[in-house]
Amino acid sequence: MVEKGAAPGGTGKPFAQGLFGLDCNDAVHQLYHYLDGELTEERREQISVHLDRCGPCAGAAHFEAELRRVVASRCKDRVPESLIRRVAAAIDEDARRGGPGAFPEGSGGGI
Numbered sequence: 001m002v003e004k005g006a007a008p009g010g011t012g013k014p015f016a017q018g019l020f021g022l023d024c025n026d027a028v029h030q031l032y033h034y035l036d037g038e039l040t041e042e043r044r045e046q047i048s049v050h051l052d053r054c055g056p057c058a059g060a061a062h063f064e065a066e067l068r069r070v071v072a073s074r075c076k077d078r079v080p081e082s083l084i085r086r087v088a089a090a091i092d093e094d095a096r097r098g099g100p101g102a103f104p105e106g107s108g109g110g111i
């Protein structure tokens with residue numbers, strides 16, 4: 001007889017694996033989807049409950065959310081293509097002038 005979901009010897013920790021169908025590994029793993037809003041209501045609920053009770057995971061979530069916010073606000077079409085090319089060209093130029101053999105010529109240059 002195999003009982004699904006029954007943790008073997010589940011004693012001690014109040015927040016052991018399986019309590020909300022989610023352990024820390026799982027929570028962190030799903031964090032990205034959570035922040036992307038790609039999860040089902042149920043899943044989001046599970047994670048939010050987990051984050052509510054689990055300091056380390058909450059910290060990770062907070063950091064990740066903050067990081068996304070910063071990246072989103074910085075990268076919002078703020079950098080024109082022309083500038084990117086100029087910077088890339090400048091770096092290329094610099095490498096060619098400053099250090100012989102810093103970059104092998106003619107290699108790469110895709111984007």
Ligand SMILES: [Zn+2]
Nearest residue numbers: 024027054057
């Ligand atoms: Zn956790």
